[in-house]
Amino acid sequence: MYKKGIAAVLYNTSTGRGVPVYMMPAPSERSSRMLLIFLTLLVAHSVFGQQSSGSVNVHNILQQDSTTHYEDGIPNSLRRFIRWAPKAELHVHVEGTLEPEMMMRFAERNGIPPPYPSVQAARAAYNFTDLEHFLQIFYAGCAVLRTRDDFYELAMAYFRRAATSRVIHAEVSFDPQTHLSNGVEFDTFMGGLVDAAMDAEEQWAITVSYIMCFRRDMPLESAEVALRLALPWRHRIVAVGLDSSELRRPPRDFASLFDRAAALGFKRTAHVGEEGSPEYIWQALQLLHVDRLDHGTHCLDDPRLMAALNASRVPLTICPISDLQLKVYDGQLQERLGQLIHSGLMVTVNSDAAAYFGSYLAGNYEWLSTAVGLDVRQAARLVANGFQAAFSLPEGQRRRMVDTVRQLAEAAEAEDKAGGKQGEADVEGSSRRRLLTLRG
Known part of the structure; x- marks a missing residue:
């Protein structure tokens, strides 16, 4: 407890x-x-x-200080809105929340040589040159996860941190093929994740569902096995996804797998357009029939694709600090993210692999606010999009959360107009x- x-x-x-x-x-x-x-x-x-x-x-929620001033380029009213607004997180990998201290503890407990000699060495390794480099380190960390307790503690640590970012709904990704290839049974890791979801709902009132991601770099047969093993857990797994390196692994290779998942009732999403071209995004839309796009930032390179996404309202789950660390649009990221945010697309903000990239959800909102110059209304649209794009929220709750975000944003804007005057x-x-x- x-x-x-x-x-x-x-x-x-x-x-x-x-x-x-x-x-x-x-x-x-x-x-x-x-x-x-x-x-x-x-x-x-x-x-x-x-x-x-x-x-x-709700005005006093945001009127903690007597005046509105700027710190790190963010007005206090916006900072407090980011801090207090309820949020949904739709793109976070539970394995990516494995902090170095936890990695070392699990390795010792399970009698596994740790990937690094110390916590300090692990943190020093988190200086990535590109996605491939990150994935090597990411999968090395996964090797210490062996027991139901490991997965329970890992997920609970994420939910505890998510609560401090005011996350009240989380759709959390996991990589079943990674753990199956490490000799961990499906029911072992899924049992720990579901136990954590139930406890998170009880302790922090976070509603939780899971997204099972297939790995591009592993045999398709192993994905078929994972899909079959997932069926008894269908009540907690809301969607299937596609992750790992995009290069030379086009979405079309997974079309039949996604068709089978859809026939079983799963929603569909896919990591595309992070390092891959707009063509991969088109394939995800037209061949995988995805309901959401993970990352998708390279849609900016194709005006026709931008128009199609705007018309269809297919959401994008962007991860700003992940993009920064992995050098997506290296040297142009802030400008390109600004274009994406102001494009009118259904964009949501997420943390991706927070332990490796050094920031959980609220930190991504704060960095993005500084990087592209968000105001409260724009930040509120991104927060509301998170609820609108969620797979597993009941419609009534979705509407209430969007309305709550709107009221908080109006309060923040009123504070700005009043010069931050303290009220009762x-x-x-x-x-x-x-x-x-x-x-x-």
Whole structure:
């Protein structure tokens, strides 16, 4: 049980039951009141929808300081919006959240020689020249993952960090062929991941589903085996994906596999257009019939493709700091990401492999805000897109989250217009419920 934190419980006086809605590491005293206001808003929209007889004024969520000033190029109102807005993360590899300390601990526990002699050596190795170099290091780290507990602890560590970025919905990718080739049974790693998902939902109110990614660089037969083994876990695996190096491995090679996955009811996504050409994105759309594109940044090289994506509203799950570290559009990344953000495409922001790239979701939003000069409204559109593009959110919850993001953005814009003037919280609770805080 994760004890050091703050939880919110919605207490319904008509039923006498409390509903835990959020938990995260304990905030500082300075931000506690701000957190409670945020939770009240989140509760009103997420749990009771529009049934509230009271009203919630959200302006003070973002008015922590008496004046709006700039730090690292980000106005405080935007920084606080990024910090407090509820978010969905759609492109994160659970194996990519393996921090060096955890890697060393698992290696020792499982009697496996670690890939590096020390934590410091591991961190020093995280200086990538390109995607191929990153993948070599990424797969070496996966070798220490052997037991159900390993996968449980790995996923729980991610969910704990995701909660601090205010992630309330996560669609987490995993590579079954990697673990099967390491001698780990499907039910072993899937059991640990599902156990973690259930505990994350209970402890931090994060809804979780998984995306099973097929590796381009492994035999197609091994992907077929993974697809068959995944069927008993269909209730938690919402989609299939395609990852590993794109070069010389076109999406068309996996068309029949994706057709079978679709027939079994899985959604489809694929890593394309990260290092591959726009032609690979076209193949993913026309031959794999993907519902989402992972990365996809090289769509910028084809105006006709840009127009098609704009018309179809197929979402792109971009990963800004991953692109920076892997030298995508090297020397032009900020300009190109700015073009992508301002293009009107359905773009979402994600962390990819946060332990290797050094930043989880909120950090990606902050870096992107500085790199391309986002304002609150643009940041809010990206956050809302995350909910709109999610595979496994019920439609009612999707709408409520988008509405919550909109209200927070309006509050931030009002703060900017008022010059950051400090106001008093105006939170009117319904007579049917009250918000309790529990510290443990």
